[in-house]
Amino acid sequence: MAHIKEPEGVDFIIQSPPLTNQERKEISELIMNMKANSRKPGISRKKKVKKKMAK
Numbered sequence: 001m002a003h004i005k006e007p008e009g010v011d012f013i014i015q016s017p018p019l020t021n022q023e024r025k026e027i028s029e030l031i032m033n034m035k036a037n038s039r040k041p042g043i044s045r046k047k048k049v050k051k052k053m054a055k
Contacts, residue, residue, distance in 0.1 A: 006012060019027070
């Protein structure tokens with residue numbers, strides 16, 4: 001497996017500014033709303049149908 005080198009002058013390290021308390025609260029509310037409104041898929045199993053053999 002080969003090693004991929006970074007191109008010269010390019011830095012792949014990303015550092016985001018810290019979130020404010022207001023931003024944290026908004027994100028938490030958004031996630032809670034998305035979870036509350038999402039459907040949770042149930043387990044569905046296909047029923048096997050026995051076929052009658054013709055004689």
